[in-house]
Amino acid sequence: MGRHREFDVEKALDGVLCVFWRKGYEGTSYADLTEAAGVERPALYSAFGNKEALFRKALARYYERHLHYLPEALEMSVARDVVAHILTNAVDLNTRFPEHTGCFIINGVLAGSDDAESIRQALIEARAEAEMQLRERLERAKAEGDLDETASPATLAAFVLAVTHGIAVQAKAGFSRETLTAVAEQALSTWPVGKAG
Amino acid sequence: MGRHREFDVEKALDGVLCVFWRKGYEGTSYADLTEAAGVERPALYSAFGNKEALFRKALARYYERHLHYLPEALEMSVARDVVAHILTNAVDLNTRFPEHTGCFIINGVLAGSDDAESIRQALIEARAEAEMQLRERLERAKAEGDLDETASPATLAAFVLAVTHGIAVQAKAGFSRETLTAVAEQALSTWPVGKAG
DNA sequence: GTGGTTTAATAACGGTCGTTATGAAAAATT
DNA sequence: AATTTTTCATAACGACCGTTATTAAACCAC
Structure with missing residues (x-):
């Protein structure tokens, strides 16, 4: 049994949704994403996959919430x-x-x-x-x-x-x-x- | 009196307009621009200035032509x-x-x-x-x-x-x-x- | 033919891009 | 206390970003 995930995946995804919403897919860099999510890049990759997969999850979150x-x-x-x-x-x-x-x-x-x-x-x-x-x-x-x-x-x-x-x-x-x-x-x-x- | 400009500035700008129109400002790279204009980067810089100045000239061309x-x-x-x-x-x-x-x-x-x-x-x-x-x-x-x-x-x-x-x-x-x-x-x-x- | 000027291509610059290797930390099991 | 597993941060990867230094080519005047 290993280390527990330290950050709130849901809150991180909400933050990611906001920055993609503001800057668009290509206008958003990993510097933007890590700031918005509150975690570093490897943790984002571990939780959500690459940038494209992350955007698709943010899109799904947009549907759910809005x-x-x-x-x-x-x-x-x-x-x-x-x-x-x-x-x-x-x-x-x-x-x-x-x-x-x-x-x-x-x-x-x-x-x-x-x-x-x-x-x-x-x-x-x-x-x-x-x-x-x-x-x-x-x-x-x-x-x-x-x-x-x-x-x-x-x-x-x-x-x-x-x-x-x-x-x-x-x-x-x-x-x-x-x-x-x-x-x-x-x-x-x-x-x-x-x-x- | 030096070397004459070898490429057609007007045609180059028309090509640039097309690729900015298709891919947008940030979606367009210098690889795209040099291919569309038919000249290499230093020549584009010499004739039009940096990417932002180039886009503004393409916008003016859009007004003129369309x-x-x-x-x-x-x-x-x-x-x-x-x-x-x-x-x-x-x-x-x-x-x-x-x-x-x-x-x-x-x-x-x-x-x-x-x-x-x-x-x-x-x-x-x-x-x-x-x-x-x-x-x-x-x-x-x-x-x-x-x-x-x-x-x-x-x-x-x-x-x-x-x-x-x-x-x-x-x-x-x-x-x-x-x-x-x-x-x-x-x-x-x-x-x-x-x-x- | 030489010199001066302007233009063009090649190559590289410093920085950022998205992605990942590595070592450390934190957890549970033994 | 040691081991195993999972997660996290740091740092760096290879590639590309926009921009420019350098050298060569093409032009005109003398």
């Missing part, structure tokens, strides 16, 4: 409320923490070096999954008459995600919660409500 | 046409070149290391300048009755830029021109036309 509002939204009975819930919570999450604004998934990698490609693809897949889930929910809404019959669920889902991503970019640039709330409301302002809605 | 549609749009006499022109051309620019999709200004730096902060701020200012110009144009539209009197030019400008940024993120992720065109049209469908419009 993206509950997406499945919550998809459970709502009115399509407009689904989208309102998504946009409202996105604005809140992107502006709640002054030390890391914006969205972890957008901040992670947009354009990067060849070495970052696997992470970039993982983040694209994460966004595609969210969009697919929203599209399916809007298809159900349309079938239920909760969406105008000329509306395209695919287009609306892509539009909502585009606005969400744009809000993330603006939040990271320092836009205020008030401004971004107004943007979300603008997006929602002529939601194609169905006859049953 | 962002003509913004001043064109601002000259249009109907506000809705202004926004339509911006969104349509953004979709076109973000999807026209398969070897570098998305927007140079969004791809450059969203989140980055401390070393990239000055470039990140330069890109934020570029976006802020575009938004401010659009906001001023929309204020004029409102004064002319070309915009609903309850509409907020500031919010609409922020909304249009958010959609434009979201389109850029999606284009870089591989979304089709058709999908992004539909997103742009969806955004436009919410446009608050004025009584005179």
